[in-house]
Amino acid sequence: MDFASILTTALAAGIGPVAAAYALAAIGLNIHFGYTGLLNFGQVGFMLVGGYGIAISVSILGWPMWVGVLLGIACAIVLALILGFPTLRLRSDYLAIATIAAGEILRLFYMSSYAEPVTGGVYGLQQFAGDFYDLNPFPPDRYELGPLSFGAPELWIMIVGWGLVALAAVLVYLLIHSPWGRIIRSIREDEEAARSLGKNVYWYKMQALVLGGVLGAFGGMVMVVNTQSASANSFDPVVTFFLYTLLVLGGAGRVFGPILGSVLFWFIVVGFDALLRSMIANGILPFLESGDIGAIRLSIVGLGLLLLMVYRPQGILGRREEMVLDAR
Amino acid sequence: MPDDVKTTSAFDGVVAEPGVAKPDPIMVADNVTRRFGGLHAVNVDHLEVQRGAITALIGPNGAGKTTFFNLLTGFDRAGSGKWTFDGDDMSHMPAYRVARHGMVRTFQLTKALARLTVLENMLLGATEQRGERMFNALIRPLWGGQEQANRVRAEELLDRFKLIHLKDAYAGTLSGGQRKLLEMARGLMVQPKMIMLDEPMAGVNPALVQSLLQHIIDLRDEGMTVCFVEHDMDMVMGISDWIVVLAEGEIIAEGRPSEIGANRAVIDAYLGKEHGTAPSEEAS
Ligand SMILES: Nc1ncnc2c1ncn2[C@@H]1O[C@H](COP(=O)(O)OP(=O)(O)OP(=O)(O)O)[C@@H](O)[C@H]1O
Numbered sequence: 001m002d003f004a005s006i007l008t009t010a011l012a013a014g015i016g017p018v019a020a021a022y023a024l025a026a027i028g029l030n031i032h033f034g035y036t037g038l039l040n041f042g043q044v045g046f047m048l049v050g051g052y053g054i055a056i057s058v059s060i061l062g063w064p065m066w067v068g069v070l071l072g073i074a075c076a077i078v079l080a081l082i083l084g085f086p087t088l089r090l091r092s093d094y095l096a097i098a099t100i101a102a103g104e105i106l107r108l109f110y111m112s113s114y115a116e117p118v119t120g121g122v123y124g125l126q127q128f129a130g131d132f133y134d135l136n137p138f139p140p141d142r143y144e145l146g147p148l149s150f151g152a153p154e155l156w157i158m159i160v161g162w163g164l165v166a167l168a169a170v171l172v173y174l175l176i177h178s179p180w181g182r183i184i185r186s187i188r189e190d191e192e193a194a195r196s197l198g199k200n201v202y203w204y205k206m207q208a209l210v211l212g213g214v215l216g217a218f219g220g221m222v223m224v225v226n227t228q229s230a231s232a233n234s235f236d237p238v239v240t241f242f243l244y245t246l247l248v249l250g251g252a253g254r255v256f257g258p259i260l261g262s263v264l265f266w267f268i269v270v271g272f273d274a275l276l277r278s279m280i281a282n283g284i285l286p287f288l289e290s291g292d293i294g295a296i297r298l299s300i301v302g303l304g305l306l307l308l309m310v311y312r313p314q315g316i317l318g319r320r321e322e323m324v325l326d327a328r
Numbered sequence: 329m330p331d332d333v334k335t336t337s338a339f340d341g342v343v344a345e346p347g348v349a350k351p352d353p354i355m356v357a358d359n360v361t362r363r364f365g366g367l368h369a370v371n372v373d374h375l376e377v378q379r380g381a382i383t384a385l386i387g388p389n390g391a392g393k394t395t396f397f398n399l400l401t402g403f404d405r406a407g408s409g410k411w412t413f414d415g416d417d418m419s420h421m422p423a424y425r426v427a428r429h430g431m432v433r434t435f436q437l438t439k440a441l442a443r444l445t446v447l448e449n450m451l452l453g454a455t456e457q458r459g460e461r462m463f464n465a466l467i468r469p470l471w472g473g474q475e476q477a478n479r480v481r482a483e484e485l486l487d488r489f490k491l492i493h494l495k496d497a498y499a500g501t502l503s504g505g506q507r508k509l510l511e512m513a514r515g516l517m518v519q520p521k522m523i524m525l526d527e528p529m530a531g532v533n534p535a536l537v538q539s540l541l542q543h544i545i546d547l548r549d550e551g552m553t554v555c556f557v558e559h560d561m562d563m564v565m566g567i568s569d570w571i572v573v574l575a576e577g578e579i580i581a582e583g584r585p586s587e588i589g590a591n592r593a594v595i596d597a598y599l600g601k602e603h604g605t606a607p608s609e610e611a612s
């Protein structure tokens with residue numbers, strides 16, 4: 001077995017564009033869940049509308065890609081308003097239910113034959129990110145990064161993806177360490193106390209929902225631009241489950257939690273896949289076939305999340321003492 | 329206390345009976361009711377709260393004191409009724425706007441923001457913070473100065489409430505009594521016109537109670553209206569200018585501390601109806 005190659009595969013995934021896309025979406029989810037205490041189980045829906053915002057604008061409407069970015073943002077804002085308006089006055093469970101449903105409805109709708117003229121239906125949309133790759137300043141070549149090697153387009157989307165992650169992290173840092181952030185965190189702790197001090201809790205929850213949703217849309221954009229393909233099936237509910245896992249892994253309610261979480265998550269998951277694949281190829285696991293890997297990956301992530309919740313619920317960057325206080 | 333004399337004179341000529349008019353009421357409530365199923369938790373015909381005075385709301389457990397506070401401050405919906413505060417109609421106003429109008433309450437079951445520090449809890453109370461707008465929040469120079477001023481005020485209050493040594497501790501690590509203190513101090517950060525305290529001294533060390541009572545009297549002398557619920561009769565008799573007695577949701581008596589102690593309806597309400605005539609009959 002070639003452990004060096006398994007390790008490089010894992011490393012490449014950890015710093016790759018997919019990890020950046022998930023980090024962005026998880027930063028958004030961190031605003032919802034980590035700071036405001038909103039249970040959004042449909043973050044993937046925001047990613048979907050963001051990704052398709054670009055795909056539809058370019059492929060179907062023939063607009064320039066930057067307009068698609070704006071459309072994606074606008075769709076995320078509208079989705080957040082639609083979800084938040086009826087539910088944010090109610091107990092937190094209602095938002096959870098609404099977001100789960102919305103994520104699935106969006107996926108099924110975008111995939112339906114009814115929507116096919118606009119969304120490409122089950123086939124999705126492809127090759128819409130030309131504008132983006134035209135801007136690539138790197139000449140076509142292989143670029144070495146330690147043991148890793150990337151093509152120019154991949155390097156370009158990685159740099160932009162992680163650049164967006166860095167921007168989002170700075171944004172969250174500034175917001176959270178401000179009076180605005182103090183209100184957001186007080187809502188997570190006890191929204192009645194915030195109300196009793198004159199804070200318009202509903203409005204702040206809405207702002208948080210919109211902001212986190214827009215970051216989710218950016219995650220979806222990086223995801224589809226990376227593969228130049230938008231397909232509704234890649235916006236599976238499992239994506240939200242992964243986002244929660246990596247957020248808890250890194251540390252919810254910490255600025256760098258979702259970023260560290262995403263890097264580690266993809267390093268571990270892809271590394272584990274590669275290890276299994278190579279073990280199967282070498283006949284070490286005769287009872288498995290490479291087709292089983294997807295299912296095993298899911299069970300391993302589930303088991304990992306379970307162990308995390310039991311043994312280190314605060315994640316890597318979280319504070320133990322905060323977790324204790326949380327058990328009210 | 330000479331201070332008392334000054335304000336109690338505001339009640340000169342006010343007759344000690346339920347629903348009596350006050351010379352300068354800051355709050356006037358009419359026909360406020362709240363039912364839980366068949367239970368009339370609150371059924372207040374008329375109540376006026378005198379501006380710049382300390383009014384105590386007392387009554388046996390389950391009398392409806394907390395529910396009445398919840399209704400007035402927008403934390404519960406009244407079945408019927410109308411009330412004004414400082415001239416503004418407050419019925420059916422959401423809680424956060426009630427607080428912004430200058431009517432701030434504390435909770436009987438404290439609501440410390442556990443994973444915020446004590447100082448952050450305090451700072452949350454400050455009003456009209458420029459940094460509470462999302463876009464301003466990104467630019468520290470816009471709100472840094474104001475934050476600093478609020479911090480100074482918060483630390484003064486924490487000092488007064490003997491919590492200053494805990495200012496960087498998570499509020500969730502405070503004891504029950506400390507949480508009561510924090511909640512009251514946090515409410516004062518709002519600089520309300522009227523503060524409504526639901527059992528502010530429950531569980532607070534007696535030595536500290538004395539200094540806080542003096543603080544409440546000072547607040548009144550600075551012009552704040554104070555309304556509080558309390559079971560500790562020493563405190564009630566010691567600092568209130570006026571006492572309102574609630575039993576089974578209705579106001580059965582009102583008066584100066586000296587008048588309430590001798591009131592037959594009040595004694596009945598506290599000892600139970602079987603000891604005498606029904607309170608409502610007695611009070612009318
Ligand atoms: N949410 C509720 N649902 C049903 N009944 C309630 C509810 N809240 C209060 N009650 C009832 O209303 C009555 C008044 O309760 P409230 O809490 O106002 O009393 P209180 O005067 O504050 O008593 P205490 O001195 O014990 O705090 C009680 O009989 C209580 O059982």
Ligand SMILES: [Mg+2]
Pocket residue numbers: 393394395436526
């Ligand atoms: Mg009560």
